[in-house]
Amino acid sequence: MTRPAKISINSNNIIQNCKLARQLHGGKLLAVVKANAYGHGDLLVARQLAEYVEGFAVACLEEAVVLREGGITHPIVLLEGPFSALEIPDYLHYQLTPVIHHIDQYAWWSEATSSQGIWLKFDTGMHRLGFQEKEINELFRNNKAQNSIRIDVLMTHFANADSIDPQLVHLPMERFKRVLSEMGIEGSIANSAAIMLHSQLRSNWARPGLMLYGVDPLGRAASEVGLKPVMKLTSEVIALRWIDVGESVGYGSTFTASQPTRVATIACGYADGYPRTAKNGTPVWINGKKLPLIGRVSMDMITVDVTQQADVQLGSQVELWGDNINVAEVAHCSGTLAYELLCHTHRPARINS
Ligand SMILES: Cc1ncc(COP(=O)(O)O)c(C=O)c1O
The missing domain is CATH 2.40.37.10 (Lyase, Ornithine Decarboxylase; Chain A, domain 1)
Known part of the structure; x- marks a missing residue:
């Protein structure tokens, strides 16, 4: 007899939750499968979602390589970007997309390639990762003048998307809109809480994590909000x-x-x-x-x-x-x-x- 503690994953429910994310947000979906898909099994989840999403997000190279070597051909975005210049050859080899959030990463990438695209991170108020408003416009203008890096998407992450108070997302949203309109590229804002609570935070790419796994960011019962536990x-x-x-x-x-x-x-x-x-x-x-x-x-x-x-x-x-x-x-x-x-x-x- 084996030990009876078991995890079961209902992979059909992942698809249902993904469909809800699409219905609420529209646009493209970057499914967040970092940390072994929040414990659910990264390759299992990525294969299950492959025909329902436009890309995947992970935290590091090791996680990205598991997906690529497991046959995932979608764009894979690494949310913290390279931790050193030594990682860049693997990014190029595996066709991975870094989130560039500080100037050293920008330098490493511009020395390596001008053809493989990146996502640029804008710090709209969380103050964890990303360029601040005063530096990002200049960086974007210089980059354009020098034809240095291909910037595909401007992204940000909100500190209070799980608050039902619209005022808490208003200021970062205004900052984001201001900068994005100067750049004329695609944008990405919404995590699960933003998708479920703030329709004003729609953009080209949503980045759902928790809701794919059938859990409401506010802790409400899954059935109350149309999710299915996974x-x-x-x-x-x-x-x-x-x-x-x-x-x-x-x-x-x-x-x-x-x-x-x-x-x-x-x-x-x-x-x-x-x-x-x-x-x-x-x-x-x-x-x-x-x-x-x-x-x-x-x-x-x-x-x-x-x-x-x-x-x-x-x-x-x-x-x-x-x-x-x-x-x-x-x-x-x-x-x-x-x-x-x-x-x-x-x-x-x-x-x-
Ligand atoms: C940058 C970024 N985007 C999206 C997500 C997904 O967030 P959630 O699981 O709340 O949907 C995370 C998760 O930590 C994240 O760090």
């Missing part, structure tokens, strides 16, 4: 016991029974990607019911109060997140975001459907 983390009950009033459960005794309590132990813990910081009360789905996590999450196990669910037995199926438990709710109970939970699932065996 990843399911499941396992089984491997032990059951009754404990008396006053007895505690797990490391550090963080849960103490105030009534006779039936405790189920599940084979899934933080080594499987389940968050160690999940609080007492985090919902776990067993036999058709949401039941509360009790006690601390261990490396390979969690404990759940199943007192109210008499039919729970050894071998009962458990969903940690998926169709019935929103991964965003587990994240919320753990002081983090769904992004982090999805990316951290390395160990469980994988089943793709």
Whole structure:
């Protein structure tokens, strides 16, 4: 018998979510598949989406090479661009598109090629990557005068696209429009939150990540916003016991029974990607019911109060997140975001459907 903790990926649902992104945004889609497609399997997701998107985005060369060598022929955009000049030959060899966000990268690229295109990153207010407004216009003009680099797309990334307050995206949007109109090239702004919340942020290319995986950036239930969950983390009950009033459960005794309590132990813990910081009360789905996590999450196990669910037995199926438990709710109970939970699932065996 193998360990029962498993990840299942519903690859059909990725396509449905992608179609929703297209419907909401229009324009071209650059599917964000960095970090192993947010834990879903980069090549699996890229192959599944190949006929539904115009390109893919990754964070680094290693991720891009996996896609190219796996047969993906679409444009692949590397969101942080080259980390050193030594990477440029691989960019050229694999026909990869860097996001150029600082002047050293610009110099490396202009020495290497004027024919292979780049995306230029504009810092509209996030202040993480990109050229500021005062430098980007000059860079673009000089570049044009010297016929130096082929700049295909101006892109930016917003700090507050997941806010429903339109004022928080207004100023960066105005900056972006001002600069883009000078350049007369294609633009790219929207991540999932922008696609789902701000129709005014439409541009030539959208860059959806999280929503492709069926997770709402605001944490709402997938069904409420037309998304379909893609990843399911499941396992089984491997032990059951009754404990008396006053007895505690797990490391550090963080849960103490105030009534006779039936405790189920599940084979899934933080080594499987389940968050160690999940609080007492985090919902776990067993036999058709949401039941509360009790006690601390261990490396390979969690404990759940199943007192109210008499039919729970050894071998009962458990969903940690998926169709019935929103991964965003587990994240919320753990002081983090769904992004982090999805990316951290390395160990469980994988089943793709
Ligand atoms: C530059 C950029 N664009 C798009 C995305 C996709 O964002 P989301 O997963 O929120 O759709 C990311 C993700 O981190 C990003 O860094």
